[in-house]
Amino acid sequence: MSASILSQAGYSVLLIEKGPYVSRLNTSQLEGDAYDTIYENHALQTTADGNIMIFAGSTLGGGSAINYACCIELPDEVRLEWSELGLEHCHPNSSEFNLSQEVVLNRIGAIRSDTIHHNGMNAKLIQGSKALGHKYFETKQNLKDTKHDSAGYTCFGDRYGNKQGMTQTFLQDAVESGCKILENAFVERILYKHTKHGVESIHRAGARKATGVLVRHNGQLYTIHASRCIICAAGALHTPCLLTRSGFKNPHIGRNLHLHPVTAAYGSYQDDVKGWLGAPMTSCNVEFMSGPNHDGYGARIECPPGKCFASSRLRICHSKIPFNHSYLYYYGIFAISSSR
Numbered sequence: 001m002s003a004s005i006l007s008q009a010g011y012s013v014l015l016i017e018k019g020p021y022v023s024r025l026n027t028s029q030l031e032g033d034a035y036d037t038i039y040e041n042h043a044l045q046t047t048a049d050g051n052i053m054i055f056a057g058s059t060l061g062g063g064s065a066i067n068y069a070c071c072i073e074l075p076d077e078v079r080l081e082w083s084e085l086g087l088e089h090c091h092p093n094s095s096e097f098n099l100s101q102e103v104v105l106n107r108i109g110a111i112r113s114d115t116i117h118h119n120g121m122n123a124k125l126i127q128g129s130k131a132l133g134h135k136y137f138e139t140k141q142n143l144k145d146t147k148h149d150s151a152g153y154t155c156f157g158d159r160y161g162n163k164q165g166m167t168q169t170f171l172q173d174a175v176e177s178g179c180k181i182l183e184n185a186f187v188e189r190i191l192y193k194h195t196k197h198g199v200e201s202i203h204r205a206g207a208r209k210a211t212g213v214l215v216r217h218n219g220q221l222y223t224i225h226a227s228r229c230i231i232c233a234a235g236a237l238h239t240p241c242l243l244t245r246s247g248f249k250n251p252h253i254g255r256n257l258h259l260h261p262v263t264a265a266y267g268s269y270q271d272d273v274k275g276w277l278g279a280p281m282t283s284c285n286v287e288f289m290s291g292p293n294h295d296g297y298g299a300r301i302e303c304p305p306g307k308c309f310a311s312s313r314l315r316i317c318h319s320k321i322p323f324n325h326s327y328l329y330y331y332g333i334f335a336i337s338s339s340r
Protein backbone atom coordinates (compact mmCIF):
# COMPACT_ATOMS: atom_id res chain seq x y z
CA MET A 1 0.00 0.00 0.00
CA SER A 2 2.82 2.38 0.86
CA ALA A 3 4.48 1.57 -2.47
CA SER A 4 1.26 2.47 -4.24
CA ILE A 5 0.62 5.71 -2.37
CA LEU A 6 4.22 6.92 -2.65
CA SER A 7 4.56 6.01 -6.34
CA GLN A 8 1.32 7.81 -7.13
CA ALA A 9 2.62 10.83 -5.23
CA GLY A 10 5.56 10.91 -7.63
CA TYR A 11 8.29 9.34 -5.49
CA SER A 12 10.74 6.85 -6.92
CA VAL A 13 10.00 3.54 -5.19
CA LEU A 14 11.73 0.15 -5.23
CA LEU A 15 9.91 -2.79 -3.65
CA ILE A 16 12.17 -5.69 -2.63
CA GLU A 17 10.67 -9.16 -2.09
CA LYS A 18 12.55 -12.31 -1.10
CA GLY A 19 10.02 -14.62 -2.76
CA PRO A 20 9.26 -14.99 -6.46
CA TYR A 21 6.56 -13.40 -8.55
CA VAL A 22 4.60 -16.29 -10.06
CA SER A 23 2.44 -15.12 -12.90
CA ARG A 24 -1.12 -16.32 -13.09
CA LEU A 25 -0.52 -18.58 -16.10
CA ASN A 26 2.52 -20.18 -14.50
CA THR A 27 0.63 -21.35 -11.46
CA SER A 28 -0.65 -24.92 -11.36
CA GLN A 29 -2.80 -24.34 -8.23
CA LEU A 30 -1.49 -27.67 -6.96
CA GLU A 31 -0.91 -27.79 -3.22
CA GLY A 32 2.62 -29.25 -3.39
CA ASP A 33 3.79 -26.79 -6.08
CA ALA A 34 2.41 -23.87 -4.08
CA TYR A 35 4.07 -24.91 -0.83
CA ASP A 36 7.37 -25.23 -2.67
CA THR A 37 7.26 -21.87 -4.41
CA ILE A 38 5.11 -19.28 -2.65
CA TYR A 39 4.87 -20.36 1.01
CA GLU A 40 7.32 -19.48 3.76
CA ASN A 41 9.75 -22.35 4.33
CA HIS A 42 7.75 -24.70 2.05
CA ALA A 43 4.79 -24.44 4.51
CA LEU A 44 6.83 -26.39 7.05
CA GLN A 45 7.49 -23.45 9.38
CA THR A 46 6.77 -24.29 13.01
CA THR A 47 7.47 -22.80 16.40
CA ALA A 48 10.76 -23.97 17.97
CA ASP A 49 8.90 -26.60 20.05
CA GLY A 50 7.02 -27.84 16.97
CA ASN A 51 3.65 -27.25 18.64
CA ILE A 52 2.26 -24.72 16.18
CA MET A 53 2.46 -24.80 12.39
CA ILE A 54 2.82 -21.35 10.86
CA PHE A 55 1.66 -20.54 7.34
CA ALA A 56 2.86 -17.34 5.67
CA GLY A 57 3.32 -16.17 2.10
CA SER A 58 6.78 -15.80 0.59
CA THR A 59 6.01 -14.33 -2.79
CA LEU A 60 5.17 -10.99 -4.34
CA GLY A 61 2.04 -9.84 -2.50
CA GLY A 62 2.98 -11.79 0.64
CA GLY A 63 0.10 -13.37 2.55
CA SER A 64 -2.46 -11.68 0.30
CA ALA A 65 -1.39 -14.04 -2.52
CA ILE A 66 -2.27 -17.17 -0.54
CA ASN A 67 -4.83 -16.11 2.04
CA TYR A 68 -8.48 -17.16 2.20
CA ALA A 69 -9.87 -13.86 0.90
CA CYS A 70 -12.06 -13.32 3.93
CA CYS A 71 -12.34 -9.59 4.70
CA ILE A 72 -13.55 -8.76 8.18
CA GLU A 73 -13.39 -5.20 9.50
CA LEU A 74 -11.22 -4.75 12.58
CA PRO A 75 -13.51 -5.46 15.59
CA ASP A 76 -14.28 -2.61 17.98
CA GLU A 77 -12.73 -4.46 20.95
CA VAL A 78 -9.40 -4.59 19.12
CA ARG A 79 -9.63 -0.95 18.03
CA LEU A 80 -10.38 0.11 21.57
CA GLU A 81 -7.45 -1.84 22.96
CA TRP A 82 -5.07 -0.39 20.37
CA SER A 83 -6.30 3.14 21.02
CA GLU A 84 -5.75 2.64 24.77
CA LEU A 85 -2.20 1.56 23.96
CA GLY A 86 -1.59 4.90 22.25
CA LEU A 87 -2.85 4.41 18.67
CA GLU A 88 -5.60 6.99 19.15
CA HIS A 89 -6.64 7.08 15.49
CA CYS A 90 -7.75 3.42 15.81
CA HIS A 91 -10.49 4.24 18.33
CA PRO A 92 -13.91 2.78 17.32
CA ASN A 93 -15.24 6.35 16.91
CA SER A 94 -12.42 7.40 14.61
CA SER A 95 -13.89 8.44 11.26
CA GLU A 96 -10.35 8.67 9.85
CA PHE A 97 -9.79 4.97 10.53
CA ASN A 98 -13.24 4.04 9.16
CA LEU A 99 -12.49 5.92 5.97
CA SER A 100 -9.06 4.29 5.57
CA GLN A 101 -10.57 0.85 6.08
CA GLU A 102 -13.28 1.58 3.54
CA VAL A 103 -10.74 2.75 0.94
CA VAL A 104 -8.75 -0.48 1.34
CA LEU A 105 -11.83 -2.73 1.22
CA ASN A 106 -13.08 -0.95 -1.89
CA ARG A 107 -9.74 -1.18 -3.68
CA ILE A 108 -9.42 -4.92 -3.00
CA GLY A 109 -13.00 -5.44 -4.19
CA ALA A 110 -14.28 -6.81 -0.89
CA ILE A 111 -17.75 -7.20 -2.29
CA ARG A 112 -20.94 -7.10 -0.27
CA SER A 113 -21.59 -10.22 1.75
CA ASP A 114 -25.14 -10.66 0.44
CA THR A 115 -23.90 -11.50 -3.07
CA ILE A 116 -21.68 -14.32 -1.85
CA HIS A 117 -22.18 -17.96 -2.71
CA HIS A 118 -21.58 -20.40 0.16
CA ASN A 119 -19.78 -23.64 -0.60
CA GLY A 120 -20.70 -26.97 1.02
CA MET A 121 -18.71 -26.33 4.20
CA ASN A 122 -19.98 -22.81 4.80
CA ALA A 123 -23.56 -23.90 4.12
CA LYS A 124 -23.10 -26.49 6.89
CA LEU A 125 -21.62 -23.92 9.27
CA ILE A 126 -24.58 -21.59 8.70
CA GLN A 127 -27.04 -24.47 9.02
CA GLY A 128 -25.41 -25.58 12.30
CA SER A 129 -25.25 -22.02 13.68
CA LYS A 130 -28.94 -21.46 12.92
CA ALA A 131 -29.93 -24.80 14.46
CA LEU A 132 -28.05 -23.96 17.67
CA GLY A 133 -29.28 -20.37 17.77
CA HIS A 134 -25.69 -19.13 17.54
CA LYS A 135 -24.65 -15.70 16.30
CA TYR A 136 -23.01 -15.74 12.89
CA PHE A 137 -22.51 -13.45 9.93
CA GLU A 138 -21.67 -13.73 6.25
CA THR A 139 -18.25 -12.33 5.43
CA LYS A 140 -17.02 -10.12 2.60
CA GLN A 141 -14.53 -11.60 0.16
CA ASN A 142 -11.93 -10.00 -2.10
CA LEU A 143 -12.85 -12.46 -4.84
CA LYS A 144 -14.52 -11.53 -8.11
CA ASP A 145 -16.51 -14.77 -8.20
CA THR A 146 -17.15 -16.71 -4.99
CA LYS A 147 -19.02 -19.42 -6.89
CA HIS A 148 -16.17 -20.33 -9.22
CA ASP A 149 -14.72 -23.73 -8.18
CA SER A 150 -11.18 -22.36 -8.23
CA ALA A 151 -12.03 -19.80 -5.53
CA GLY A 152 -11.40 -22.67 -3.14
CA TYR A 153 -7.79 -23.02 -4.13
CA THR A 154 -6.63 -19.45 -4.70
CA CYS A 155 -4.55 -20.16 -1.57
CA PHE A 156 -2.34 -22.15 -4.00
CA GLY A 157 -2.06 -19.37 -6.59
CA ASP A 158 -4.68 -17.64 -8.69
CA ARG A 159 -4.71 -19.04 -12.20
CA TYR A 160 -8.09 -17.49 -13.04
CA GLY A 161 -7.37 -13.98 -11.72
CA ASN A 162 -10.23 -14.29 -9.25
CA LYS A 163 -8.61 -12.84 -6.14
CA GLN A 164 -8.05 -9.13 -5.67
CA GLY A 165 -4.85 -9.51 -3.67
CA MET A 166 -2.02 -6.99 -3.55
CA THR A 167 -0.57 -7.93 -6.94
CA GLN A 168 -3.90 -7.23 -8.68
CA THR A 169 -4.65 -4.03 -6.81
CA PHE A 170 -2.24 -1.82 -4.85
CA LEU A 171 0.92 -3.24 -6.45
CA GLN A 172 -0.60 -2.88 -9.88
CA ASP A 173 -1.34 0.79 -9.11
CA ALA A 174 2.22 1.16 -7.83
CA VAL A 175 3.80 -0.32 -10.97
CA GLU A 176 1.57 1.79 -13.22
CA SER A 177 2.96 4.83 -11.39
CA GLY A 178 6.56 3.79 -11.93
CA CYS A 179 7.35 1.57 -8.90
CA LYS A 180 10.08 -0.99 -9.63
CA ILE A 181 10.04 -4.48 -8.13
CA LEU A 182 13.01 -6.69 -7.30
CA GLU A 183 11.87 -10.28 -6.63
CA ASN A 184 13.89 -13.20 -5.21
CA ALA A 185 15.96 -10.63 -3.34
CA PHE A 186 16.58 -11.10 0.37
CA VAL A 187 17.22 -7.97 2.43
CA GLU A 188 20.07 -8.92 4.74
CA ARG A 189 20.43 -5.62 6.56
CA ILE A 190 19.23 -2.06 6.69
CA LEU A 191 22.20 0.30 6.36
CA TYR A 192 22.27 3.56 8.24
CA LYS A 193 24.49 6.36 9.36
CA HIS A 194 24.56 7.99 12.76
CA THR A 195 23.32 11.53 12.84
CA LYS A 196 23.63 14.14 15.52
CA HIS A 197 20.48 16.19 14.96
CA GLY A 198 16.91 15.95 14.11
CA VAL A 199 16.27 12.43 12.83
CA GLU A 200 13.95 10.35 14.97
CA SER A 201 15.76 7.41 16.49
CA ILE A 202 14.68 3.90 17.40
CA HIS A 203 18.05 3.29 19.03
CA ARG A 204 18.88 4.64 22.45
CA ALA A 205 22.56 5.21 21.71
CA GLY A 206 21.88 7.97 19.22
CA ALA A 207 19.96 8.97 16.15
CA ARG A 208 20.40 7.04 12.93
CA LYS A 209 19.30 7.68 9.39
CA ALA A 210 18.65 4.70 7.15
CA THR A 211 20.63 5.11 3.95
CA GLY A 212 20.00 1.87 2.10
CA VAL A 213 19.83 -1.91 2.29
CA LEU A 214 22.17 -4.81 1.75
CA VAL A 215 20.42 -7.29 -0.52
CA ARG A 216 21.25 -10.86 -1.53
CA HIS A 217 20.15 -11.59 -5.09
CA ASN A 218 21.25 -14.56 -7.23
CA GLY A 219 23.98 -15.36 -4.69
CA GLN A 220 25.54 -11.86 -4.81
CA LEU A 221 25.39 -9.10 -2.25
CA TYR A 222 24.36 -5.65 -3.46
CA THR A 223 24.06 -2.31 -1.72
CA ILE A 224 20.98 -0.34 -2.69
CA HIS A 225 20.94 3.31 -1.66
CA ALA A 226 17.79 5.09 -0.55
CA SER A 227 17.70 8.84 -0.59
CA ARG A 228 14.55 9.44 1.49
CA CYS A 229 13.31 6.51 3.53
CA ILE A 230 13.06 2.75 3.93
CA ILE A 231 9.82 1.07 4.93
CA CYS A 232 10.37 -2.29 6.55
CA ALA A 233 7.23 -4.40 5.95
CA ALA A 234 8.57 -7.95 6.09
CA GLY A 235 5.59 -9.35 8.00
CA ALA A 236 5.23 -10.27 11.67
CA LEU A 237 7.82 -13.05 11.43
CA HIS A 238 10.61 -11.38 9.45
CA THR A 239 10.39 -7.71 10.41
CA PRO A 240 11.93 -8.26 13.88
CA CYS A 241 14.59 -10.56 12.38
CA LEU A 242 15.60 -7.92 9.85
CA LEU A 243 15.73 -5.17 12.48
CA THR A 244 17.80 -7.38 14.79
CA ARG A 245 20.23 -8.37 11.99
CA SER A 246 20.59 -4.68 11.22
CA GLY A 247 21.80 -4.01 14.75
CA PHE A 248 18.77 -2.24 16.20
CA LYS A 249 18.52 -2.78 19.91
CA ASN A 250 15.07 -1.55 20.92
CA PRO A 251 14.00 -4.02 23.65
CA HIS A 252 10.53 -4.46 22.10
CA ILE A 253 11.85 -5.89 18.82
CA GLY A 254 10.62 -9.49 18.54
CA ARG A 255 9.10 -9.47 22.02
CA ASN A 256 5.43 -8.86 21.31
CA LEU A 257 4.54 -11.41 18.67
CA HIS A 258 1.27 -13.16 19.53
CA LEU A 259 0.32 -16.27 17.61
CA HIS A 260 -3.44 -16.69 17.71
CA PRO A 261 -3.82 -20.45 17.92
CA VAL A 262 -6.08 -22.05 15.34
CA THR A 263 -7.61 -25.37 16.31
CA ALA A 264 -9.00 -27.51 13.50
CA ALA A 265 -11.83 -30.02 13.73
CA TYR A 266 -13.15 -32.30 11.01
CA GLY A 267 -16.50 -33.99 10.60
CA SER A 268 -17.77 -36.56 8.13
CA TYR A 269 -21.17 -36.09 6.43
CA GLN A 270 -23.62 -38.31 4.56
CA ASP A 271 -23.70 -35.91 1.60
CA ASP A 272 -20.59 -34.79 -0.25
CA VAL A 273 -19.35 -31.42 0.92
CA LYS A 274 -16.40 -30.95 -1.49
CA GLY A 275 -14.73 -28.50 0.85
CA TRP A 276 -12.02 -27.53 -1.63
CA LEU A 277 -14.41 -25.92 -4.12
CA GLY A 278 -15.74 -22.36 -4.01
CA ALA A 279 -14.86 -19.49 -1.69
CA PRO A 280 -13.56 -20.89 1.60
CA MET A 281 -14.45 -18.49 4.41
CA THR A 282 -17.78 -16.91 3.60
CA SER A 283 -19.34 -17.31 7.03
CA CYS A 284 -18.22 -16.81 10.59
CA ASN A 285 -19.76 -18.11 13.81
CA VAL A 286 -19.18 -15.47 16.49
CA GLU A 287 -21.03 -17.04 19.38
CA PHE A 288 -17.85 -17.34 21.43
CA MET A 289 -16.07 -14.28 20.09
CA SER A 290 -16.27 -12.05 23.13
CA GLY A 291 -14.47 -14.67 25.24
CA PRO A 292 -14.89 -15.64 28.90
CA ASN A 293 -14.03 -12.11 30.12
CA HIS A 294 -16.16 -10.34 27.48
CA ASP A 295 -13.11 -8.45 26.22
CA GLY A 296 -12.90 -9.84 22.68
CA TYR A 297 -10.39 -12.55 23.60
CA GLY A 298 -12.55 -15.42 22.42
CA ALA A 299 -12.78 -17.51 19.26
CA ARG A 300 -14.40 -17.29 15.85
CA ILE A 301 -15.40 -20.43 14.00
CA GLU A 302 -14.74 -20.41 10.27
CA CYS A 303 -14.20 -22.92 7.46
CA PRO A 304 -10.75 -23.11 5.86
CA PRO A 305 -10.42 -24.40 2.30
CA GLY A 306 -10.09 -28.17 2.09
CA LYS A 307 -6.33 -28.63 1.85
CA CYS A 308 -5.83 -32.29 1.14
CA PHE A 309 -2.18 -32.65 2.15
CA ALA A 310 -2.21 -30.19 5.06
CA SER A 311 -5.32 -31.75 6.59
CA SER A 312 -4.14 -35.33 6.03
CA ARG A 313 -1.29 -34.53 8.42
CA LEU A 314 -3.83 -33.70 11.11
CA ARG A 315 -6.28 -36.49 10.49
CA ILE A 316 -6.24 -39.98 11.92
CA CYS A 317 -7.93 -42.31 9.48
CA HIS A 318 -10.03 -44.95 11.27
CA SER A 319 -11.96 -45.98 8.22
CA LYS A 320 -11.13 -48.48 5.48
CA ILE A 321 -12.55 -46.07 2.91
CA PRO A 322 -9.61 -44.58 0.95
CA PHE A 323 -8.74 -41.02 1.96
CA ASN A 324 -9.35 -39.62 -1.52
CA HIS A 325 -12.92 -40.94 -1.43
CA SER A 326 -13.79 -40.06 2.16
CA TYR A 327 -12.39 -36.54 1.60
CA LEU A 328 -15.46 -35.78 -0.50
CA TYR A 329 -17.57 -35.98 2.65
CA TYR A 330 -15.17 -34.18 4.92
CA TYR A 331 -15.94 -30.89 6.48
CA GLY A 332 -13.40 -28.83 8.34
CA ILE A 333 -13.74 -25.93 10.73
CA PHE A 334 -11.22 -23.66 12.37
CA ALA A 335 -11.59 -22.05 15.74
CA ILE A 336 -9.41 -18.94 15.50
CA SER A 337 -8.80 -17.71 19.00
CA SER A 338 -7.27 -14.51 20.27
CA SER A 339 -4.85 -14.99 23.10
CA ARG A 340 -3.02 -12.46 25.20
Ligand SMILES: Cc1cc2nc3c(=O)[nH]c(=O)nc-3n(C[C@H](O)[C@H](O)[C@H](O)COP(=O)(O)OP(=O)(O)OC[C@H]3O[C@@H](n4cnc5c(N)ncnc54)[C@H](O)[C@@H]3O)c2cc1C
Pocket residue numbers: 016017018019055056057058059060061062063064066067068069070071072155185186187188233234235236238239242281
Ligand atom coordinates in the same frame (compact mmCIF):
# COMPACT_ATOMS: atom_id res chain seq x y z
C1 LIG B 1 -2.87 -19.39 4.66
C2 LIG B 1 -3.30 -18.02 5.13
C3 LIG B 1 -4.63 -17.65 5.08
C4 LIG B 1 -5.02 -16.38 5.53
N1 LIG B 1 -6.34 -16.01 5.38
C5 LIG B 1 -6.72 -14.74 5.72
C6 LIG B 1 -8.05 -14.28 5.45
O1 LIG B 1 -8.91 -14.98 4.91
N2 LIG B 1 -8.36 -13.00 5.83
C7 LIG B 1 -7.43 -12.16 6.40
O2 LIG B 1 -7.77 -11.00 6.72
N3 LIG B 1 -6.16 -12.57 6.64
C8 LIG B 1 -5.78 -13.82 6.29
N4 LIG B 1 -4.48 -14.21 6.47
C9 LIG B 1 -3.53 -13.26 7.07
C10 LIG B 1 -3.03 -12.18 6.11
O3 LIG B 1 -2.75 -12.71 4.84
C11 LIG B 1 -1.78 -11.53 6.72
O4 LIG B 1 -2.15 -10.99 7.96
C12 LIG B 1 -1.20 -10.41 5.85
O5 LIG B 1 -0.79 -10.92 4.60
C13 LIG B 1 0.02 -9.80 6.57
O6 LIG B 1 0.53 -8.78 5.76
P1 LIG B 1 1.97 -8.17 5.98
O7 LIG B 1 2.18 -7.18 4.88
O8 LIG B 1 2.10 -7.73 7.39
O9 LIG B 1 3.03 -9.36 5.82
P2 LIG B 1 3.17 -10.47 4.70
O10 LIG B 1 1.93 -10.57 3.89
O11 LIG B 1 3.68 -11.70 5.39
O12 LIG B 1 4.32 -9.88 3.74
C14 LIG B 1 5.66 -9.82 4.10
C15 LIG B 1 6.48 -10.06 2.86
O13 LIG B 1 7.84 -9.72 3.15
C16 LIG B 1 8.70 -10.67 2.53
N5 LIG B 1 9.96 -10.69 3.28
C17 LIG B 1 10.16 -11.12 4.55
N6 LIG B 1 11.46 -10.96 4.90
C18 LIG B 1 12.08 -10.41 3.83
C19 LIG B 1 13.43 -10.02 3.59
N7 LIG B 1 14.40 -10.16 4.51
N8 LIG B 1 13.74 -9.53 2.37
C20 LIG B 1 12.77 -9.36 1.41
N9 LIG B 1 11.47 -9.73 1.60
C21 LIG B 1 11.13 -10.24 2.81
C22 LIG B 1 7.93 -11.99 2.64
O14 LIG B 1 8.37 -12.93 1.69
C23 LIG B 1 6.48 -11.54 2.40
O15 LIG B 1 6.13 -11.59 1.04
C24 LIG B 1 -4.05 -15.48 6.05
C25 LIG B 1 -2.71 -15.84 6.11
C26 LIG B 1 -2.32 -17.11 5.64
C27 LIG B 1 -0.87 -17.47 5.70
